[in-house]
Amino acid sequence: MRVLGLMSGTSHDAVDAAAAHLTLDATGETLRLTPLGMVSAPYHARLRRALAAALPPAPTTMADVCRLDTGIGRAFADLAVRADRELCSGRTDLIASHGQTVYHWVSAGRVRGTLQLGRPAWIAEATGRPVVADFRPGDVAAGGQGAPLVGLIDTMLLRGRPGVPAALNIGGIANLTALPATGTPVAFDTGPGNALLDAAAHEATGGRLGYDHDGALAARGRVHEPLLRRLLAEPYYRLPAPKTTGKELFHPGYLRTVLHGADRPTTPDLLATLTRLTARTVADALRPLAATEVIASGGGTRNPVLMAMLRAELPARTTLLTSDALGLPVAAKEAYAFAVLGFLTLHGLPGNAPDCTGAEGPRVLGSLTPGRRPLELPPRPPRAPAALVVDRPPGG
Incomplete structure (x- = not known):
């Protein structure tokens, strides 16, 4: 399965897209990842200024949040279209989008909520591919920190x-x-x-x-x-x-x-x-x-x-x-990680590590936005893979 992972981190300067070919071995114990490459695009200067101006502790409005959600979603969608064309020859099977974290609500050491902007509908509409997004809230709802999901x-x-x-x-x-x-x-x-x-x-x-x-x-x-x-x-x-x-x-x-x-x-x-x-x-x-x-x-x-x-x-x-x-480029590792998380979600497998996040148990993470074709979910493997092996990319 060819999966695109989309990521913009806390530096909020650019969107990264990493393409991976992911396969489970016959036992289901090992997930094999072949890197297919990475592309990146900076946020438009106006969008980045608006994002920086809205981040805590600055005051903001719901109108600002709505405009940012759309602007970020379209920026992710534009890069996804490019990555699908340049890295996957137009044959991407799934897109996994982390979105842009704008607020992580921590009170007395406990995470009460987390907000990532960049509506996945923009990505699904632009690419026609199914999109898994909103990974963090599932872990938070289960009592976890929602991070680091990697x-x-x-x-x-x-x-x-x-x-x-x-x-x-x-x-x-x-x-x-x-x-x-x-x-x-x-x-x-x-x-x-x-x-x-x-x-x-x-x-x-x-x-x-x-x-x-x-x-x-x-x-x-x-x-x-x-x-x-x-x-x-x-x-x-x-x-x-x-x-x-x-x-x-x-x-x-x-x-x-x-x-x-x-x-x-x-x-x-x-x-x-x-x-x-x-x-x-x-x-x-x-x-x-x-x-x-x-x-x-x-x-x-x-x-x-x-x-x-x-x-x-x-x-x-x-x-x-x-x-x-x-075998994972330093600039793309987190984008590859979210590609793996999207793969796990599509297969009905947990995407969190409760020992790491403090969640009450393993949870299948994220929400799934269908693309233009009827959505067909793959069969759920008998077990979650315990190991990740990175293979050499084609021609590498």
Whole structure:
């Protein structure tokens, strides 16, 4: 089955589409993924400005939400049409859309609700293909955190690797999945990945930069230790897993509050300090798990300063590599993960890992929007696959 995974993360800068050929082996124990490629498209500048202006803690209206839902849905649909043509030769069987998270409602450590915009009807209408979307609410309704949903895919991918393997994604928010030597898998958000870095670069340059390209600003600075200690005092870092967070907490106003009344560092020093914050909080989260291998993905892996700081923060015995080594490009891993989740949903299989999210049990996730043809569901496999194997792509 050829499945397109559509994803836009907490950096809300672009939509990614990754195409995968997915098959279950004869036993149903192993799901095999052959990457077919990835395409990406930035949000239109006007849409991105409207999205940024509506995100918490900014006030917004239901009219704004409706317009964003349509604008994001059409952006996803446009990229899906292109990806179907360029990556699947017009033969896509299913599209799985994560949508754009605009609010993740956390109260007293419990997720009460989550909202992703980008109505799947736009994608189904434009492509004619069935679309699975709205993955997170099913886990939340079952008492889970609704994130990180990639925990199930990471667990399948890491199973069988030696030692204590962990998968790390550094997007706007950083999250990890680990398979401890004893006990059950664990997955949670560690804290800000690029969120505060992007906010600082944007404000310090008057909007000229959306992020610290290649860590160039941070590379010129030095860590401001008093500010780092102040940032590390954030209570979120000491909450037990499972836990999730987002830009509802780590937004530009949060950074302004931390800096208020403090000895404000230079812009390079501020970026160096925030880069160290991300590296430190990730390493602190991994340390109790005794991870022996960390497989990183996401936009943060393209920041050499961040990766160098993370390497320095991790124990010497811990190997740090990227998901490219497993056959999944760092920029596309989450889009591939949602392609897998869509495949599981279509086959009536659970898409959450209760040990990771805290849900009461396994749940089939998402809602299904039919395409133009009559919808035919495949037979449900006798069991859910326990392992994910990535095969070499054609000509790779």
